Amino acid sequence: MTAVLPSRPAVERPTGGRLIDQFEYGLDAPICLTWELTYACNLACVHCLSSSGRRDPRELSTAEAEAVIDELQRMQVFYVNVGGGEPTVRPDFWHLLDYAIGHDVGVKFSTNGVKLDKVRAAQLARTDYVDVQISLDGATAEVNDRVRGAGSFATATKALENLAEAGMKDFKVSVVVTRENAGQLDEFKALTDSYGAQLRITRLRPSGRGADVWEQLHPTMAQQKDLYSWLLANGEHVLTGDSFFHLSAFGEALPGLNLCGAGRVVCLIDPVGDVYACPFAIHEDFLAGNVRSPGGFQQVWQQSELFADLRNPQTGGACTKCQHFDSCRGGCMAAKFFTGLPLDGPDPECVQGYGESALAARDTELVTPRSHLDHSHTGPVRGQPTLLGMPAIPPAKICDESPLAGLQLG
Amino acid sequence: MTSPAPASSTTDAAVTDPSVFDPELPWQRARSVALRPEPFGALVYHFGTRKLSFLKSKTLVRVVETLADHPTATAALLACEVPEAQRPTYVRALADLARSQMIETRT
Ligand code: SF4
Numbered sequence A: 001m002t003a004v005l006p007s008r009p010a011v012e013r014p015t016g017g018r019l020i021d022q023f024e025y026g027l028d029a030p031i032c033l034t035w036e037l038t039y040a041c042n043l044a045c046v047h048c049l050s051s052s053g054r055r056d057p058r059e060l061s062t063a064e065a066e067a068v069i070d071e072l073q074r075m076q077v078f079y080v081n082v083g084g085g086e087p088t089v090r091p092d093f094w095h096l097l098d099y100a101i102g103h104d105v106g107v108k109f110s111t112n113g114v115k116l117d118k119v120r121a122a123q124l125a126r127t128d129y130v131d132v133q134i135s136l137d138g139a140t141a142e143v144n145d146r147v148r149g150a151g152s153f154a155t156a157t158k159a160l161e162n163l164a165e166a167g168m169k170d171f172k173v174s175v176v177v178t179r180e181n182a183g184q185l186d187e188f189k190a191l192t193d194s195y196g197a198q199l200r201i202t203r204l205r206p207s208g209r210g211a212d213v214w215e216q217l218h219p220t221m222a223q224q225k226d227l228y229s230w231l232l233a234n235g236e237h238v239l240t241g242d243s244f245f246h247l248s249a250f251g252e253a254l255p256g257l258n259l260c261g262a263g264r265v266v267c268l269i270d271p272v273g274d275v276y277a278c279p280f281a282i283h284e285d286f287l288a289g290n291v292r293s294p295g296g297f298q299q300v301w302q303q304s305e306l307f308a309d310l311r312n313p314q315t316g317g318a319c320t321k322c323q324h325f326d327s328c329r330g331g332c333m334a335a336k337f338f339t340g341l342p343l344d345g346p347d348p349e350c351v352q353g354y355g356e357s358a359l360a361a362r363d364t365e366l367v368t369p370r371s372h373l374d375h376s377h378t379g380p381v382r383g384q385p386t387l388l389g390m391p392a393i394p395p396a397k398i399c400d401e402s403p404l405a406g407l408q409l410g
Numbered sequence B: 001m002t003s004p005a006p007a008s009s010t011t012d013a014a015v016t017d018p019s020v021f022d023p024e025l026p027w028q029r030a031r032s033v034a035l036r037p038e039p040f041g042a043l044v045y046h047f048g049t050r051k052l053s054f055l056k057s058k059t060l061v062r063v064v065e066t067l068a069d070h071p072t073a074t075a076a077l078l079a080c081e082v083p084e085a086q087r088p089t090y091v092r093a094l095a096d097l098a099r100s101q102m103i104e105t106r107t
């Protein structure tokens, strides 16, 4: 399973030095743990990183999810980034939220806003240690709904309104930067400010269904350059999840952690309990184990061979000779992997242009790796995104589209 | 990744502001702060501000953990045998931690 990784000789961890060099060798527990609670989602965004849509019958039960939280508390994982799918469509979502907070595991969750009515917004505003991120991929309904589906802008902004009205503090608007919205950064900022929220922008990766639209949606080189300047000017007030560190090769390093944290400080627990090196790397090659196995999550995090391999600094490959390697680090492993590029070479969006030439030089016969998982809706979905030229369809009967159809408890 | 502010790794920019940190006062790890041991030192988390920080040496971890046992921060540095030459660096690290509310004065 580890053959995919370029050979990284095991090296002993240095003492002292920069934090980032320490992070390369991994930590005893993750800092940035993403936990996707379900593959079910009411939407069908064209770029969904986890190809979500339908619930997986093997998803962790409430009791199993509680056991994971107990373990995270023991490992002192102080907060988790909860996502999906759409996590709030899990009937036990609110229970798990309280359970986590009650066990010293803070929750930051991402949602499309579908369940955030006034009552839930007020509940969240009363709860400590919870952070909410509303996903929005266009500052206008036109741009947003093309990728996230008709009506999704209205749903998200309604949720933002409810949160603002309830007096919720520090909630976020989370934007994936695409070719279509890259020109809207100032508008995003204004929209976010109008709700008293904070803007978070992250990078589009060719993961999940994102692979199908990456060519069409990833920002152009000119847009990357503008984004870089915008981040230098506005970075202080905007969160990025440190996801744009490959842009550091334009010159000055961007603030934050400039390194691929996969398996080192980052990982994903997926809805069925599988542990991957990164939420953008749902592929067998990056599967380290399952929380249901003996020893649980801790065993996987601390003992898996895959993670041990990822916790060695990269010493070879074209990028190590690049003058920007120290800040760019060769970019995103998942972006390289799913575009069929070597993991020790340049990022497909390398700002020095080496990614473009590497993409052009790919074997025409090359089949890019695909995830073994796909939970995409198989039938039509209300408000289908139109980016791919599919006509919008009228709403179907509720039981045809509810990701939880047949699952209603009680 | 969230952007953790590595309080204890800032060295040049951190000007010690006595109004924020006076090493001659009694200090302690803030009550809503937890330390998670790591191979290089520790991760520091503030449950209230939800900020992450890092202690880059085991000695600094010891200093922070034992602040509460000593009448002053300076006394804690001495007890942890921080070499004289490194003391200003440690004081700056503590000042950073005070600024981000990771440590607080005792009353
Ligand atoms: S694979 Fe990409 S998204 Fe994942 S941690 Fe590495 S750089 Fe970040």
Ligand code: SF4
Binding pocket: A246, A249, A318, A319, A320, A322, A323, A324, A325, A328, A329, A330, A331, A345, A346, A347, A350, A351, A352, A353, A354, A355
């Ligand atoms: S060659 Fe590699 S290290 Fe240099 S800028 Fe491109 S991706 Fe970054």
